[in-house]
Amino acid sequence: xxxxxxxxxxxxxxxxxxxxxxxxxxxxxxxxxxxxxxxxxxxxxxxxxxxxxxxxxxxxxxxxxxxxxxxxxxxxxxxxxxxxxxxxxxxxxxxxxxxxxxxxxxxxxxxxxxxxxxxxxxxxxxxxxxxxxxxxxxxxxxxxxxxxxxxxxxxxxxxxxxxxxxxxxxxxxxxxxxxxxxxxxxxxxxxxxxxxxxxxxxxxxxxxxxxxxxxxxxxxxxxxxxxxxxxxxxxxxxxxxxxxxxxxxxxxxxxxxxxxxxxxxxxxxxxxxxxxxxxxxxxxxxxxxxxxxxxxxxxxxxxxxxxxxxxxxxxxxxxxxxxxxxxxxxxxxxxxxxxxxxxxxxxxxxxxxxxxxxxxxxxxxxxxxxxxxxxxxxxxxxxxxxxxxxxxxxxxxxxxxxxxxxxxxxxxxxxxxxxxxxxxxxxxxxxxxxxxxxxxxxxxxxxxxxxxxxxxxxxxxxxxxxxxxx
Numbered sequence: 001x002x003x004x005x006x007x008x009x010x011x012x013x014x015x016x017x018x019x020x021x022x023x024x025x026x027x028x029x030x031x032x033x034x035x036x037x038x039x040x041x042x043x044x045x046x047x048x049x050x051x052x053x054x055x056x057x058x059x060x061x062x063x064x065x066x067x068x069x070x071x072x073x074x075x076x077x078x079x080x081x082x083x084x085x086x087x088x089x090x091x092x093x094x095x096x097x098x099x100x101x102x103x104x105x106x107x108x109x110x111x112x113x114x115x116x117x118x119x120x121x122x123x124x125x126x127x128x129x130x131x132x133x134x135x136x137x138x139x140x141x142x143x144x145x146x147x148x149x150x151x152x153x154x155x156x157x158x159x160x161x162x163x164x165x166x167x168x169x170x171x172x173x174x175x176x177x178x179x180x181x182x183x184x185x186x187x188x189x190x191x192x193x194x195x196x197x198x199x200x201x202x203x204x205x206x207x208x209x210x211x212x213x214x215x216x217x218x219x220x221x222x223x224x225x226x227x228x229x230x231x232x233x234x235x236x237x238x239x240x241x242x243x244x245x246x247x248x249x250x251x252x253x254x255x256x257x258x259x260x261x262x263x264x265x266x267x268x269x270x271x272x273x274x275x276x277x278x279x280x281x282x283x284x285x286x287x288x289x290x291x292x293x294x295x296x297x298x299x300x301x302x303x304x305x306x307x308x309x310x311x312x313x314x315x316x317x318x319x320x321x322x323x324x325x326x327x328x329x330x331x332x333x334x335x336x337x338x339x340x341x342x343x344x345x346x347x348x349x350x351x352x353x354x355x356x357x358x359x360x361x362x363x364x365x366x367x368x369x370x371x372x373x374x375x376x377x378x379x380x381x382x383x384x385x386x387x388x389x390x391x392x393x394x395x396x397x398x399x400x401x402x403x404x405x406x407x408x409x410x411x412x413x414x415x416x417x418x419x420x421x422x423x424x425x426x427x428x429x430x431x432x433x434x435x436x437x438x439x440x441x442x443x444x445x446x447x448x449x450x451x452x453x454x455x456x457x458x459x460x461x462x463x464x465x466x467x468x469x470x
Contacts, residue, residue, distance in 0.1 A: 006396055008405040009081045012412055016074045017381075018374055019416050022192065023067035025373065027107070028141050029193035029224070030060045031133040037220055038127050048213040052220075054118060055434060056197075059427055061111055066423050071104070073412065081405070084398035085388055088164060092157045093150055095169040096143035103140035107133055141189070142182050149177035152384055153246055154392050176246060180239035181380075187232045188376065191330065192369045194225025199366035202359040210354075218353055222362070225369075226334035232327055237290070244292055247390060248300035249309060250383035253316035255287055256280065257301040264288045264299035269321065271314045311385040319378035326372035330365055 034056045041049035075097075079086050110132040117126040150156070156172025157164050198221035201214045243251040251257075256267045256277055264287035270280020285295045292299060302310055340352040352358045384390055388398045 100143035153177035190228035197221035202362040260301040323375040
């Protein structure tokens with residue numbers, strides 16, 4: 001395998017993972033957001049909340065279709081690009097892949113039931129069809145993360161003369177790294193979707209659309225995003241605590257630690273040049289305190305890692321710090337927003353959502369959250385290098401020997417660009433039609449039809465909703 005072909009395989013896998021991970025976030029967290037507004041609509045007789053549930057479910061269906069394509073491409077790439085991995089360890093990691101396929105079909109079935117259940121199912125039954133969608137999305141993510149966690153903390157097998165023996169699929173699936181990585185990713189999904197949806201309606205409010213529908217959507221999405229953003233730093237810290245013993249080379253790269261030492265400083269910024277850290281700001285003792293939960297505890301350094309087993313330290317360090325910086329900023333913004341909102345409620349003053357600066361910050365939070373997720377995955381994957389299975393198989397031993405990977409990379413770029421453009425065109429077209437109709441498509445989804453003229457006031461529609469629910 002030529003070095004250029006290996007690079008092409010890495011680029012293709014990175015592109016596919018980076019594209020699909022955003023859609024995975026939507027598949028996991030968006031149905032929960034739909035559930036929240038749908039439940040509010042039934043409970044409070046809020047017709048606008050039901051309009052949001054119906055609209056969001058259609059957007060989710062479009063993105064689910066795109067995610068199905070990118071996920072299929074990704075599954076083929078595992079075998080086509082990395083046959084050494086799958087031929088050697090396929091029996092070890094096959095179980096979570098199979099279960100993820102089942103979860104995908106369950107999710108697809110119930111998405112169809114939910115979409116076509118409007119006006120056809122009893123209100124509460126229709127609401128409950130979202131539960132299998134949420135559960136299957138979470139479980140599918142659990143299965144995929146189980147495979148990646150296994151690559152970071154391999155278990156459930158023994159190597160004897162280069163052959164895999166004594167395979168235990170459950171032990172491989174429930175490895176040491178699983179719960180931390182899964183929780184970290186699950187919370188990240190809610191951050192991305194929460195801020196993403198909030199940004200859409202914040203942009204609308206900046207254009208003057210300050211109606212009840214926009215305010216309801218913005219507050220619901222911000223509530224989900226805020227809870228997730230505030231707890232994520234804690235989840236991330238707990239997840240990273242295992243690295244000192246399980247993946248010391250990754251931790252050394254993240255901390256840009258050149259030598260193993262106690263009372264290690266926290267290095268902010270900086271790059272490693274000729275074995276020396278340049279341009280960084282050192283905070284004494286904080287590295288040991290954060291990474292090892294004790295000032296006197298040692299942080300592993302790159303000097304303990306053989307040269308040919310060291311990950312690209314600068315890439316890992318900068319990606320990790322970018323993720324932490326954005327995550328901290330999002331948590332601070334979320335906490336401040338809800339503190340100001342509660343204070344405004346008590347004092348009877350304007351809520352922060354009425355401020356254009358706050359709305360602009362909410363718009364910026366959406367792409368920032370996506371960047372944070374991508375940076376987190378760069379930290380995870382590049383930090384494991386040069387291993388595809390940590391200390392069990394190198395990347396160059398897993399990659400295909402076939403030529404032409406640059407061609408497949410170009411094809412994948414075109415396919416993803418086309419899917420992105422198509423999804424944007426479809427969703428923008430849907431949004432334009434919704435604005436043009438003013439929500440007339442869903443006056444009261446479970447009640448009698450509107451009287452001739454269709455001008456039933458919002459209050460009357462809400463009252464009709466409450467009567468139907470009762």
